Amino acid sequence: MLLELTDINKDYPQGKDVVHVLKDINLSVEEGDYIAIMGPSGSGKTTLMNLMGCLDVPTSGTYILDGENVAEANDNRLAEIRNGKIGFVFQSFYLLPKLSAIDNVALPLLYAGVSKKERRERAKVALENVGLGDRIDFMPNQLSGGQSQRVAIARAMVTNPKVLFADEPTGALDSVSGEQIMELFAELNANGATIVMITHERSIADCAKKIYFIKDGQLSSERGGTSNG
Amino acid sequence: MFENITLSFQSVWSHKVRSFLTMLGIIIGIASIITIVSTIKGTNDQIKQNLIGSGVNAVVVSLYQDDYQYDMQYSPVPSGVSVLTEEDREELLKLEKIESVSFFNKRSWADNVYYQNTAYSGEVYGVDEYYFDIYGYKLSYGRFFMDSDYAENRKVLLIDSTVCQNLFGGANPIGETIEIGEDAFTVIGVIGQSSEFTPVINSLSDYYMYMDQSGGKMFMPYSTWPVVYRFDEPQTVAVGTASTDDMTKAGQVAADYLTSNKITSSTFSYRSQDLLEQAKQLQEMSTSTNRQLVWIAGISLIVGGIGVMNIMLVTVTERTREIGLKKAIGAKKKRILRQFLTEAAVLTSLGGILGVIVGIALAQLLSYLMQTPTAISVPAIIIAVVFSMIIGILFGLIPAVKASNLNPIDALRRE
Numbered sequence: 278m279l280l281e282l283t284d285i286n287k288d289y290p291q292g293k294d295v296v297h298v299l300k301d302i303n304l305s306v307e308e309g310d311y312i313a314i315m316g317p318s319g320s321g322k323t324t325l326m327n328l329m330g331c332l333d334v335p336t337s338g339t340y341i342l343d344g345e346n347v348a349e350a351n352d353n354r355l356a357e358i359r360n361g362k363i364g365f366v367f368q369s370f371y372l373l374p375k376l377s378a379i380d381n382v383a384l385p386l387l388y389a390g391v392s393k394k395e396r397r398e399r400a401k402v403a404l405e406n407v408g409l410g411d412r413i414d415f416m417p418n419q420l421s422g423g424q425s426q427r428v429a430i431a432r433a434m435v436t437n438p439k440v441l442f443a444d445e446p447t448g449a450l451d452s453v454s455g456e457q458i459m460e461l462f463a464e465l466n467a468n469g470a471t472i473v474m475i476t477h478e479r480s481i482a483d484c485a486k487k488i489y490f491i492k493d494g495q496l497s498s499e500r501g502g503t504s505n506g
Numbered sequence: 507m508f509e510n511i512t513l514s515f516q517s518v519w520s521h522k523v524r525s526f527l528t529m530l531g532i533i534i535g536i537a538s539i540i541t542i543v544s545t546i547k548g549t550n551d552q553i554k555q556n557l558i559g560s561g562v563n564a565v566v567v568s569l570y571q572d573d574y575q576y577d578m579q580y581s582p583v584p585s586g587v588s589v590l591t592e593e594d595r596e597e598l599l600k601l602e603k604i605e606s607v608s609f610f611n612k613r614s615w616a617d618n619v620y621y622q623n624t625a626y627s628g629e630v631y632g633v634d635e636y637y638f639d640i641y642g643y644k645l646s647y648g649r650f651f652m653d654s655d656y657a658e659n660r661k662v663l664l665i666d667s668t669v670c671q672n673l674f675g676g677a678n679p680i681g682e683t684i685e686i687g688e689d690a691f692t693v694i695g696v697i698g699q700s701s702e703f704t705p706v707i708n709s710l711s712d713y714y715m716y717m718d719q720s721g722g723k724m725f726m727p728y729s730t731w732p733v734v735y736r737f738d739e740p741q742t743v744a745v746g747t748a749s750t751d752d753m754t755k756a757g758q759v760a761a762d763y764l765t766s767n768k769i770t771s772s773t774f775s776y777r778s779q780d781l782l783e784q785a786k787q788l789q790e791m792s793t794s795t796n797r798q799l800v801w802i803a804g805i806s807l808i809v810g811g812i813g814v815m816n817i818m819l820v821t822v823t824e825r826t827r828e829i830g831l832k833k834a835i836g837a838k839k840k841r842i843l844r845q846f847l848t849e850a851a852v853l854t855s856l857g858g859i860l861g862v863i864v865g866i867a868l869a870q871l872l873s874y875l876m877q878t879p880t881a882i883s884v885p886a887i888i889i890a891v892v893f894s895m896i897i898g899i900l901f902g903l904i905p906a907v908k909a910s911n912l913n914p915i916d917a918l919r920r921e
């Protein structure tokens with residue numbers, strides 16, 4: 278198993294009370310999987326993805342990522358894991374406005390300690406892979422939404438991560454651009470990438486191989502009942 | 507690191523006006539410090555040049571009571587201190603480093619000295635024939651003292667050019683009569699030092715006062731002194747040396763000799779006050795008055811630092827998303843911390859460099875307008891720039907720590 282979540286809970290303190298956002302989540306993701314997590318607004322999708330993406334740690338439970346119990350890792354180790362094993366794609370792209378497309382894509386490699394020359398080469402390849410080989414020196418404000426999201430995907434994939442997390446990757450795009458992104462995901466998955474995608478659109482979720490539902494912090498698989506890996 | 511610096515420059519450059527306003531406090535602080543330090547150094551260099559470089563290697567050894575110089579003008583002839591004799595002169599000449607010796611009496615602010623109705627308030631000396639050699643006096647016109655002037659206690663005077671100017675308006679004074687107390691003296695010559703102390707310094711009130719004391723000098727033969735003033739006044743000793751470096755030593759041995767051989771009272775002593783030492787004291791005075799100004803300028807640096815901190819905090823808030831994204835894709839705390847510290851340091855260092863340039867320009871302008879001396883101090887410039895960098899790091903610390911501690915989830919959530 279690449280990812281294995283066991284009895285994961287996440288609470289947020291809210292004044293004197295606590296909000297129980299995730300409740301006993303059990304989920305396994307194999308290498309090469311392409312899963313979608315669906316659910317209504319406020320159901321805990323982003324919270325779950327933050328945990329799986331090592332941006333946050335659970336209140337209780339174990340989370341094994343690539344053989345390592347991430348629930349117990351410290352800040353520095355989490356940063357290393359995010360840098361080396363995880364790629365993120367966000368709803369609103371989050372490109373740095375003062376860096377060109379290629380520099381945005383190369384940024385994770387900088388944190389990985391890759392040499393400048395190699396960074397440029399690998400970033401260029403990553404941009405070519407998302408079909409933007411002719412726009413490497415464009416600034417973010419010169420790119421369309423779909424192109425921006427593809428730059429973000431190139432940035433996520435440039436480190437050859439173990440898993441790609443995407444939180445509403447088409448949420449800010451028109452349907453044509455959205456479809457293009459879904460085609461790109463399918464292609465990446467066909468080439469071996471593991472993808473965990475969050476969405477509340479059925480048509481988008483249908484692109485994945487497996488669909489999970491989350492409601493009030495509880496996860497269930499499409500074929501009914503609580504999933505147990 | 508280099509990457510960080512380049513990025514910081516870009517960031518500073520992309521907010522030109524804001525960066526400049528932020529730097530202003532640092533610029534003003536550093537500029538004032540550089541101006542002050544340049545003036546201090548210029549003044550000190552000039553004091554040294556004026557005092558030491560005058561070509562006169564003379565140490566004055568004078569009588570002290572307790573720790574105060576004994577002033578014959580307002581005090582009685584001291585008991586337990588004997589007058590110096592020809593024998594003492596010979597003994598002193600045998601001592602280490604001493605090349606020449608002169609004994610003299612002196613009144614610093616002479617009373618009752620008149621030329622016609624004009625009062626004179628300069629110095630009056632009673633000197634032996636060696637005095638003029640040691641201090642490098644040359645005759646401008648008239649004549650020097652002759653043996654017979656000394657032998658017959660003649661009431662004759664040599665005056666310097668200042669007196670000549672003040673009392674006679676530059677007209678030929680030879681043969682004119684100056685009254686000292688009840689006695690009429692005849693001016694026989696005008697003398698001047700080959701390289702006179704020329705006070706060019708106006709900035710330093712202390713130095714000015716010191717220079718002001720030489721409102722002119724007039725000299726009579728030492729043997730005439732008791733006729734006007736008193737008998738048995740112990741003399742002051744001027745010791746001449748071959749080089750400037752010998753002055754301190756020669757002064758000490760002369761003072762030791764005189765203290766142990768000519769004084770029986772325990773409250774009196776002879777002490778040397780060589781020019782090297784005086785120069786140092788003057789320099790210290792000028793430095794310590796100006797050091798207070800440096801403190802004041804330092805406060806403006808702190809205010810500048812607070813301004814930098816304020817703007818950096820704003821920057822961190824503005825760039826929350828950038829920080830969150832960077833952390834999400836794997837930037838560690840340390841890297842974010844370094845990025846913001848570098849940015850603050852680049853900002854203040856740039857301010858420091860601009861401050862140095864403004865400071866030097868200001869010192870030059872001041873020097874031009876007020877005739878104060880100025881000198882560029884390279885160590886001060888280096889310290890100023892390094893110091894402003896440190897201020898950036900110090901005051902950038904809180905914003906940088908704040909940035910590095912941002913939680914990536916919260917940072918990304920914020921739109």
Ligand SMILES: Nc1ncnc2c1ncn2[C@@H]1O[C@H](COP(=O)(O)OP(=O)(O)OP(=O)(O)O)[C@@H](O)[C@H]1O
Pocket residue numbers: 289290291296298316317318319320321322323324325477
């Ligand atoms: N830091 C926090 N403190 C308190 N409550 C939080 C915090 N973060 C999230 N929550 C709560 O957790 C719940 C789930 O939030 P989450 O962002 O995971 O929802 P979501 O499924 O991604 O919704 P959406 O589809 O609108 O993005 C919400 O009720 C939210 O208020």
Ligand SMILES: [Mg+2]
Pocket residue numbers: 322323324444
């Ligand atoms: Mg969400």
